[in-house]
Amino acid sequence: MTEARGRQVELASMAGIIERLAGDLALSEEPARFIAALEGSAADEIDGPKNG
């Protein structure tokens, strides 16, 4: 397989993955919710400080 052909295959594969996974994303889903997920699910947010 040539280098260019390899790149095309890789890009098509990535696009296919996105198409498969993103089909049912909610309208409200946006990138900043990643930070919210981390901040909101920290251990001490759930069950209080337990370390140190």
Added chain:
Amino acid sequence: MADESLSGLAADIRAGRMSPVEAVERCLARIHKWDGRIRAFIRLDEEGALQAARASEADAAAGRWRGPLHGVPLGFKDLCHLPGLPTSCGTRTPEYFVSSQECSASRRLVDAGGISMGKLNMTELAMGAYGDNAHHGDVDNPWRAGHASGGSSSGSGAGVAAGFFMGAVGSDTGGSIRLPAGCCGVVGLKPTYGRVSRAGAMVLSWSMDHLGPLAWTARDVAMMLNVMAGTDAADATTSRRPVPDYTAGLEGGIKGVRIGLPENYFFEGVDGEIAAGVRQAARQLEGLGARVSEIRLPDPTAMTDVSMLITRSEASAIHARVFRERPQDLQPVVRARLQVGFGISAYDYLQALRLRARLTRAFVREVFAEVDALLTPVIPEPQPALAALKALTAEEFNARAGRFSRLTRPFNGLGLPAISVPCGFTAAGLPLGFQAVGRPFDEALLLRLAHTYQESAGWHHKRPQLA
């Protein structure tokens, strides 16, 4: 001193058993003797280190203690901008990264008394899992000559293991702290996304980059994280959450801590010796009071793919200029990876970012309702021989590197804290390691788990015999 730890040396200096100048001179002696083989440094700052050590010694004599790392030799990956030293980012261009912003994490370590020994070798543009570098030399594994040290923070991992400095800063976009830590038999921590400022460090992927410490022990890493962590006005992604004292809870034990061994993905296709080493570590942790169980995870393949797409896209945007203006300056493997990023559509990139948020919420909710930490291998195959890697085409090399980082990369996408801890050796004498992963901002639990294991297993007392 090679048999000492960062925390041990800091205590020795504070107690007057060792002077900062003596500590730096011992490191320099090892560097002069062995870095011709290891190639951990891109720029050794011998005069700067000695000057800083003399000032540190004068301060100690006058009772002026700068902080918990007073007089401790440290190394910095050559993507951290330190004043007065060029930042090559592993490229052939000495001043590839020019910044008006000093690396905040490095500055904090120096302000706490750490002494910079210089800038450390790394994979070009932090793209690569093995620690090879055509411009500055491949970083060699201190435990076995001619074998990969892991990348991209290769000089950070190998330099700690070789006793060139007591702790190092690395960066981790897909495993680049944990892979060299795992390959070189030291502890490496990728903190939660937002826990440590990235200001003043070269960007590979602003969504996936993390800075973190590498050192011999969990206690050493906790001491460094105490200094490095916390909000920074220069990096808007840093969290405002308070920073606990990560050393305070280390002796608390792990009785009742719920540890999950993944049923899916993380042990699939993994080398038998590596898998056995991790399972043995799990049994040892169980013997120390942890509750170990198997757990089925939401498919990490999705997050691995999403993370890879985001990294490729952002890396190509960041490093487009060198690719377009001086492509011949880049190694073929790096050029090939950047080339793919240019072809990713804005639609796919943005959907990947939206997916990341959803996948993270689902993973955290499902996994950490069941366990407090996950235990996995760090690398899927033993550290390969560098010569074998050289025989691969760029395409084959990148495919193999992608597989090599497949156990660490999901946690960059998820933003979760993850630590690599040594857990023995292969029959060939190469280090084995496990990765422990925790809830967001629960670095303290990971450090306690790692410390409890190290105190029991004692692998950190064994050091490489350089030859």
